[in-house]
Amino acid sequence: MSKTIKGNAVVGQSGGPTAVINQSLAGVIEAVKKFPGVKKLLGSRFGVRGIVDEKFIDLKKISPAMIKKVAATPAAALGSTRDKPDTEYCKKIFDVFSRNDVRYFFYIGGNDSADTAHIINELALNANYELRVFHIPKTIDNDLRVTDHCPGFGSAAKFVASAVMGDDRDCASLPGIKIDIVMGRHAGWLTAASMMARQDESDGPHLIYVPEAKLTETMFIDDVAEVYGKYGRCLIAMSEGVEDEHGAAWAERIAKSVERDSHGNVQLSGTGALGEFFSLLVKEKVSARLGGKKLRVRSDTFGYLQRSFAGYASAVDQKEAHLAGRTAVKYAMEGHTSGSVAFRRNPGRTYGITCFRAELKDVARITKPLPREFINERGNGIKDAFRAYALPLTGGLPVIGKLW
């Protein structure tokens, strides 16, 4: 295996946007520029779709000043896609790669993108086509295997914790029951981040429900009534993907019509149905439990703001996402054929990470749930250990002042 190979490089972005996916792109661009062996760096517009359609941007022509601005901008500057290439699709990709002398492929995305990279790498090996394929992790869901955490999560966690922190003060100002629906189809990492909003025992979120712990109607009613009895209010953080006792997603049970993307994922965002359903449950059943007390109940579905809000990214997350992009290029130039960039947390009390190369197959497809040890026994809260894990990734959170 030769160390560097001459040819062109392609970089693409895939899946749901994050606040720092463009940092990784900037990292790739800046690192590639240092290797004269790489002739063109082609940015594919809208992920793999841009490869088969041959819609490329010559990224070396973009000014360093603009790259810097793009890096600080949320969402995918190259455009993203939900396409998941099958064999036919991949053949088209190779066709384009060979015709354009593409020898490096950097794909920034989640586990589906790692899978895409894996498939393409396997096909390249089988076809004896010398290609270096690297996956650069990106997801607000933080659900990729191997790595300690994922670029994109820290910023989303900062957003969710700040939103819930402020909303808890709102709920303390005008007491009632408030339900905040947080993104997370299968994994509760981002919803768990809401626990960082708590500074004192009486602070919300008082209840946190994640898909990893089952949520029954009875449990919900009991929990809310108990918290309300204690504090005269109740703030709830709930994953959009919470499941009932049979493992069925509540949102699916509730939704009259469901929509699936090409990966077979049900779209849970963009609807307030889940929050509305549990609000109604409070109005009817918790109210009855409390002797018919009229309760002020509201719900908010945080939606896309969690992944693309401008101007509030985590500085730590930004730095690490950029590093992940640069590191993928470094691995490729060192002569590795494929891999996914992963983070290992440094030992010691000061937060820091070291990158290492993971195998694509170990990151592809299967997601990493929130470990059970972070969830309390009843399954309605997150333990303090999670704060130690997640707080450094946010780059710090606001501090709350209270008069009582």
Added chain:
Amino acid sequence: MSKTIKGNAVVGQSGGPTAVINQSLAGVIEAVKKFPGVKKLLGSRFGVRGIVDEKFIDLKKISPAMIKKVAATPAAALGSTRDKPDTEYCKKIFDVFSRNDVRYFFYIGGNDSADTAHIINELALNANYELRVFHIPKTIDNDLRVTDHCPGFGSAAKFVASAVMGDDRDCASLPGIKIDIVMGRHAGWLTAASMMARQDESDGPHLIYVPEAKLTETMFIDDVAEVYGKYGRCLIAMSEGVEDEHGAAWAERIAKSVERDSHGNVQLSGTGALGEFFSLLVKEKVSARLGGKKLRVRSDTFGYLQRSFAGYASAVDQKEAHLAGRTAVKYAMEGHTSGSVAFRRNPGRTYGITCFRAELKDVARITKPLPREFINERGNGIKDAFRAYALPLTGGLPVIGKLW
């Protein structure tokens, strides 16, 4: 009229929280401490409700360090209320005031709170009870009369513009039709703030609907189809209070059940119904207009995050809210009997404001709609002049980088 009178002071917060309502509270506390004639400064818990219930906090006992932390914390640190005192309620307030030798009353809130202050002032005058009553403006809706703008609006405007800015990049990454529902029951000021997200002509929001311009179903379908035809996507910012051609709120038409607070206001927040309704309209009718094209349609209702998100307040708004609190105390100590603190924009190119005293009756009750001259002729967009008005209040917005 004597200049200063000896006695106690009461301060309260009312209505929907903002990110800077505690800055005004801090301003009052810090200013009152300079006047030894004021013996106790009592913070009433949960607005006027705390007065009649005699639930007070001795605010002079709170450390300056904690006051500083409270000032930077969103929502009402004293607690808020939706109560609107009638004559009976006000008699109780006087009872408490006279028994506690209260001679100063500072009430931080919107037009309803100005009305409350006005009623209390009138009753004090009629009863020959020497009381100095000052209203300190606060509302994310920016709909108070007399003043150039309201403390609380700048931070909410910054939040909305940043949210829409990021969401526009999200929508450009995964093109489709996106509807963002923004707070504003009767006035479109906050929804108009979304226009600041636009840097180039092709940027969203491509359509902005406010309650001041009527929105018909036909108009909506025509508008979205036209924008989609031009850009292959469409980002829409819509006030929660948008009205149909008959002046009826769309949200009321849509909602199966409506809830009213004690001011008779319908609760439009905490539900995704409005966004869902217009999403369905896109899926059915815009899609048909475009020859049956399957469209990716999503909606987000920004909800309480707009008024209480932690850590992202406008620095200008924070400063001005604090000033408003201090200025109310200054007016009271100068010997004025009553008033509301208002801002006048300084002439010249550099942004700055000067405070002046408005009459309570001129601020109470009636709201100030977004002037028609800020809205385009068709009623589906906001003119550039609005940016000059609103941008300084945000303290600056993020800058977006793009690759094409």
